[in-house]
Amino acid sequence: MSDPTPVFDDLREESEQLDLLVAELPEERWTLATPAPRWTLAHQIAHLHWTDRAALLAVTDEDGFGEILRTALASPGSFVDEAADEGARLRPAALLARWREGRAALDRALRGAPDGSRFPWFGPPMSAASMATGRLMETWAHGQDVADALGVVRTPTDRLRHVVHIGVRARDFAFAARGLPVPAEEFRVEVTAPSGRTWAYGPPDAAQRVTGPALDLCLLVTQRAHRADLALCAEGPDADRWLDVAQAFAGPPGPGRPPRHTAPGRHPDEGVTP
Known part of the structure; x- marks a missing residue:
């Protein structure tokens, strides 16, 4: 089994880079709309916090994660938005503190997981390395929404x-x-x-x-x-x-983003998921 430490380190660094984008923002900027319909900056961070917490429960408390999974199955079309709405109602300082605490706890749990462990998730069970990879993907993607809303061009890395x-x-x-x-x-x-x-x-x-x-x-x-x-x-x-x-995330297909520019020979609506 290969050493999963590099992906744990990359997840931590990706989260820290997003943290730098929002840490010094005044409160009113947290209500800035992002490209995701109806989601503000606060919704983006709240969603990451909620999903980090779900991952932490999957690693440390299978019964606790089972409750989250049952809630998700009972309201598959709304539970993500509802969780983000709840977190977004917090004061930005409180939300930021909870996100930091949650991701630090998840980092410790993943690093301490026994070799060969597999944990429940919304799809197939995942290893600690796969869990970290999924969290990095989502952190990067929602970080892109934050960067787009702020008009920031991020420097890509080999993460x-x-x-x-x-x-x-x-x-x-x-x-x-x-x-x-x-x-x-x-x-x-x-x-x-x-x-x-x-x-x-x-x-x-x-x-x-x-x-x-x-x-x-x-x-x-x-x-x-x-x-x-x-x-x-x-x-x-x-x-x-x-x-x-193409999609890297579990769940039903998303609507995707409309094109900013139309490549030669392509209709503007070509490739948009119906």
Whole structure:
């Protein structure tokens, strides 16, 4: 079993970078609208806090997590918004303190988990490393919403490899979630990391391929940008379709983001999930 410490460290660093964006904001800025419909900056942080708490219970209190899971199953269309609404009603200083305390507790729990442990989640059970990878993906994605709302351009880092990994692993789920046939063959995915390295997945001789910047693939699979605004290239019909439906998150397909610009030859609505 490989050492999971690097992903724990990356999750902590990703959270700290988002913390820096919001820590010194005046209270009134926490009500700033983000690209997610109806969600303010406070909703974004409240959601991360709530999900960190759910992950902590999954690792330390299976019965406690079971209560959260039952609530989610009872109201699958509203529990995420309701939890975010509740947290967003807190004073920003209190919300920030709870988020910090919660993510620190989760960090300790993940690092202390016995080797080989698997924990319940909203999908299949997860290892400590997979749990941390999922939390990093969500922290990065919601951090992008915060950055967009504040007009901040974040410098990408090679922590994005975790988001790319989840996005590629979730290919078949993305097709199935939309009732589409899962491609029979593997794709070759080659993306350029912020450091200039190449991250590659799938057979080198695969007939269908996706290439481009790692940042753009991360924006796509977290549905933070429309493919028309990204420098991703697909070879093959299934690979091209994947760029229309890709998602790195569990649950039903999201609406995605409308295109800011229309790439040559593409209709503005092409690729938007119905």
